[in-house]
Amino acid sequence: MTFSEDILQQIENYLNGNMNAEEIKAFEYQINENPELSDAVTINKKMRLQYGVNDWDFIKDDKSNEKLNALESLLKSNEFIEKRNAISNARDSYFKEEEAKNSNSNKSKLYYALAIAAVLVIFFGIFLKGKSLTNLEIYSNYNNWEELPSLVSRNETNAVLLSSGEDAFISKNYKVASEKFNTYINNEDEVNPSVLLYAGISQLELENFTSALDNFQKVIESKSIDKSKGYWYKALAYLKMDDRDKAQQQLEIIIKDTSNYNYKKAKDILNKIRE
Amino acid sequence: MKENNIYLNALLTSDSNIIKEIYQKNFINVERFVIQNKGQKSDAQDIFQKALMQLTVRYHKEKFEIKTSFEAYLFTVCKNLWRRELNKSKKEVTIDGLVELRTEERDIALSSLEQERWDFFQEKLELVSENCKEILKRFFKRIAYKDIAIELDYNDERVVRQRVFKCKAKLTEIIQKDLRFKELQVI
Missing domain, CATH: 1.25.40.10 (Tetratricopeptide repeat domain)
Structure with missing residues (x-):
């Protein structure tokens, strides 16, 4: 299946949206007539989606897609619950530690700030009245x-x-x-x-x-x-x-x-x- | 290679300690990527967890081998999931009012098949010559012929265009020759 450079360029123009209405009509007629051309257009479209950096090639959510259904039931199965929980536990434990690290560094900043505040209070002889809730x-x-x-x-x-x-x-x-x-x-x-x-x-x-x-x-x-x-x-x-x-x-x-x-x-x- | 299996097996055997190690080694990079690309920390958390679920269910269904490192592959999966999320919201905006409601499990199943198909296409791209690969990567990134000519040191954009056609034909042939393509094309 080899096409002339002219046809290849037409495929590009078609997919780039660089054709006027008349050209589109003529080209789509050719696609209908020529299965090889139709294949070439399809695969070019696919390659653009797959190798491009912005779009994503979604799979149709087809109820009769057996592979899809099998994965879904596996994900919903009892044996998978344990796996899901293990991931959640690891996640929770990781973020808990991260949080502790952050709050420790925040705490030391807070102590530092409090120390300064205390010095200022003493310095100015101000006594804080009342207190807001933590x-x-x-x-x-x-x-x-x-x-x-x-x-x-x-x-x-x-x-x-x-x-x-x-x-x-x-x-x-x-x-x-x-x-x-x-x-x-x-x-x-x-x-x-x-x-x-x-x-x-x-x-x-x-x-x-x-x-x-x-x-x-x-x-x-x-x-x-x-x-x-x-x-x-x-x-x-x-x-x-x-x-x-x-x-x-x-x-x-x-x-x-x-x-x-x-x-x-x-x-x-x-x-x-x-x- | 062995290390890749340690992590995949940990997912399969629900080894929380090693899974936590996966978080420790990889989460920050994913978080940085998501935040740099219109996301929030919570998006990164979500994506990361979905990626692990995806790897688990795929590995459970059928053992596969990661050809690069586990870290690199996990990052790719996360990147693709985030790209997918961003495109999902685009899709939802265009078909307004018709937001598809599906379970998280169904969505992870879909993303698994999409990732496998993505892997297939990447694998095929690896099979063309180095020179073709470089030129095609740029072409699919929609870089203009004249810029490709400058970057890859071609005489003019006409030469680049001819190279693109040749390389694309080669890649098309490789893809179509693989029997899996027919199967993947249907979905």
């Missing part, structure tokens, strides 16, 4: 998990996982709780947001912040009437992470709509923060 203080005023709805009454096949998860949660055994909830979540196509909250809070208690935030985000993205709870728990997570700006962002979202979960509490906290 992020953790705010967090511990509101980390009341008793307001979570019980999962036990749910009539489901994997109800055992939920009730044992909830038991572990209540007895503050968050590691076990989070394992049970994760297994449940990975097994279900649709997960009730309350379960995501339990899973997220367990992670929060274990200080696996990334996973915790992931779960709360999923609550926000759910279509449930409870989705605004996601913002509330995200705010708490950020407070615990000592990230006031991000916590504030979540609270600001909550106070946009009075029907949002903990609207009043969010307002109270914001008032305290802004004092």
Whole structure:
């Protein structure tokens, strides 16, 4: 299959969009008539997508694509849950360490700043009056998990996982709780947001912040009437992470709509923060 | 070569300690890449995890060998996943209102097949002559013929154009000769 340079150039022009309507019509007629030309155009198009740097060559999400279906079921299988958890655990542990490193360096900066402040206070003979609440203080005023709805009454096949998860949660055994909830979540196509909250809070208690935030985000993205709870728990997570700006962002979202979960509490906290 | 298998096996056997090592060695580079390309740290975290899931499921399905280093390949997979994400949002904007809802598992399965197809095409590009490879890489990056001529020291753009046609024909032939191409073309 060899083409004249003229035809090759036409293929280029066609794919570059450098043809006028008439030329396109004529060229497409040729493509229809000549299967070899049609192949050449197809493969040239493919090469551009594959070797280009900007586009991406997506595969069609075809329900009858067996290879695709096989990979999907493998990913959803029980044996894969363990693998997924191992990756999540490694991730959480890595980011926890990174965070600790960062906060240590922030802490030393903070000590340095405090030392300067102390010197200034003494120097000017100023005494600070009153004090504003720290992020953790705010967090511990509101980390009341008793307001979570019980999962036990749910009539489901994997109800055992939920009730044992909830038991572990209540007895503050968050590691076990989070394992049970994760297994449940990975097994279900649709997960009730309350379960995501339990899973997220367990992670929060274990200080696996990334996973915790992931779960709360999923609550926000759910279509449930409870989705605004996601913002509330995200705010708490950020407070615990000592990230006031991000916590504030979540609270600001909550106070946009009075029907949002903990609207009043969010307002109270914001008032305290802004004092 | 052996090291590549250590990491792939760790993914397969759920060895969190070694997987954590993968994070320690590679995450920062991926994060830097994503942030330099319109992304955030959280995007990088997401991409990195998806890449590991992809490698796990592919290796589980069928053992494969990484021809470069594990680090380099993981970085390529992450880069492609990020490119894919960026193009996904483009796609969603154009077919407005028709955002496809699919599970994360389905999406990872799709990305796995796409990555395998991408690998196939890269493998084929490695088979043309060094000179062709250099010229084609630039051509597909849409660098103008006259700039390719300057960069690769050709007399003028006409010569470059002829070289591009020749090299492309060679590459096309190599691709079509491989029986896998038919299979890959369907999807």
